[in-house]
Amino acid sequence: MKNYNGFGGKLAPIVLDSFPPEECADITAAALKHKDHWTDRDWFWTLGASAYIDTAEDYAANAENENDYLLTHFMPAIAKVVQDIGTHVQKSAGPLENPEGHGNAALPGFHIVNDKANGRSGMFHVDMPYQRVYWPGPFSHPFTFTTLIAAPAAGAGLWYWDDVDPTEALRIIEVTRNDSRTSQLTPEEGRQLLTYEVGKTYIHGGRVPHAIADMGDMEPGEYRITLQGHGAYLIEQDYVALYF
Numbered sequence: 209m210k211n212y213n214g215f216g217g218k219l220a221p222i223v224l225d226s227f228p229p230e231e232c233a234d235i236t237a238a239a240l241k242h243k244d245h246w247t248d249r250d251w252f253w254t255l256g257a258s259a260y261i262d263t264a265e266d267y268a269a270n271a272e273n274e275n276d277y278l279l280t281h282f283m284p285a286i287a288k289v290v291q292d293i294g295t296h297v298q299k300s301a302g303p304l305e306n307p308e309g310h311g312n313a314a315l316p317g318f319h320i321v322n323d324k325a326n327g328r329s330g331m332f333h334v335d336m337p338y339q340r341v342y343w344p345g346p347f348s349h350p351f352t353f354t355t356l357i358a359a360p361a362a363g364a365g366l367w368y369w370d371d372v373d374p375t376e377a378l379r380i381i382e383v384t385r386n387d388s389r390t391s392q393l394t395p396e397e398g399r400q401l402l403t404y405e406v407g408k409t410y411i412h413g414g415r416v417p418h419a420i421a422d423m424g425d426m427e428p429g430e431y432r433i434t435l436q437g438h439g440a441y442l443i444e445q446d447y448v449a450l451y452f
Contacts, residue, residue, distance in 0.1 A: 209349055209441050209448075211297050219368045219402065219416045224292045226355050227285075227407040235285050236358040239318055239433055242281060251325045255282075256317020256452050259337040259438070267340070268311035278315050286316050289355050289409055289435060290450055296411075297448060299441070304449035310342040313451040316437030318357075323426040329367065330420025332384050334377070337438050341451055347440040352414035353450075356404040358433040362424035365403040366410070369417045372398055377417045404434075414438070 211222075227235070239255060246253035247270075249261060256278055257270035278286060294301025304313035338350045356364055369377070372395070380395070401421055404410065426432070439450040 209297050209299060218370045219400075219412050219418065221402060222296065222411040224296060224409040224411070225407065226289055226292050226409045227357070229406060231285075232357050232407050235282070235435070236431070236433055238281060239320065239357070240431070242277075245277060246320060251321075251328055253320040254317055254452075255320065257314035258317065258452050259314065259340040260335070264340065267314065271312040271314040274317065275312060275315050278317060282318075285357075285435060289316065289353070292409055293353060293411065293439065293450070294448055297441075299446065299448045301439075301448035301450065304341065304439075304451040305344070306342045307344055310344075313341050313449075314437075315452060316353075316435060316450055317452040319434045319436055321420075321426075321432040322430065323428055325432075326425040327422070329422035330418075332377075332380050332417055332419045334381070334417055335414030335438065337451075338440055343440075343442070343449075345442050345444045347442050347449070350414065350438065350440040351411055352438050353409055353411045353436060354404070355409040355435040356406050356433075357435055358431050359404065359406055360423075360426040360430035360432055362426060363403060364432045364434075365401050365421040365423055367399050367401060367419045367421040369395070369398050370400060372417055380417070 242255065246255055254261065257267050257274045259267055262270055290301050303315055306313055335352045402410065437450055437452040439448055442449050
């Protein structure tokens with residue numbers, strides 16, 4: 209697959225320009241307008257089903273309903289990011305579509321945070337949601353993507369650990385599995401920061417340990433909103449399939 213950097217053992221993100229600020233403002237307004245449709249995840253919300261959060265049963269049930277909602281209200285934004293990724297890797301790209309009887313995969317969706325998350329960071333983890341969805345054929349090059357739509361004054365970003373020993377990473381993941389306040393529990397040594405810019409899409413392999421960065425407290429009424437998901441290259445179909 210062309211224009212794929214392999215990601216290797218480093219985060220090494222690809223960065224794409226997806227939206228100008230005025231389009232991000234419009235998408236943000238639409239997301240806030242549909243607040244009654246957000247799914248409460250304790251200290252954040254999602255708009256769309258999520259393979260790495262939902263149980264397999266809930267994911268299959270939620271994906272069908274949520275996909276219809278996203279198609280109705282957010283399809284231009286989702287389609288733009290999908291197109292950007294496909295253009296970059298020089299392949300056809302679109303939703304992960306499963307044969308009948310294997311359940312729907314979710315479209316890329318939104319991750320929404322406000323001041324309820326003050327004092328928290330994301331969980332230290334690696335991304336392997338491809339283990340939780342059905343693939344209609346062999347696949348390769350799994351990846352994660354995040355498009356920053358709205359950011360608080362404190363900013364938005366990703367902590368990552370390029371050089372942590374894999375055994376130590378697994379230990380930290382196990383210790384912090386049920387605690388999102390990982391800034392208190394994960395090592396500062398070796399921790400690096402990828403600062404996001406509004407309107408840009410960030411793509412990486414997902415296997416470098418990472419976490420949503422605690423950039424500082426958010427003020428009431430501020431939001432960190434990302435359009436995000438995962439993908440992989442379907443080899444036989446010669447197609448990049450994306451999902452949340």
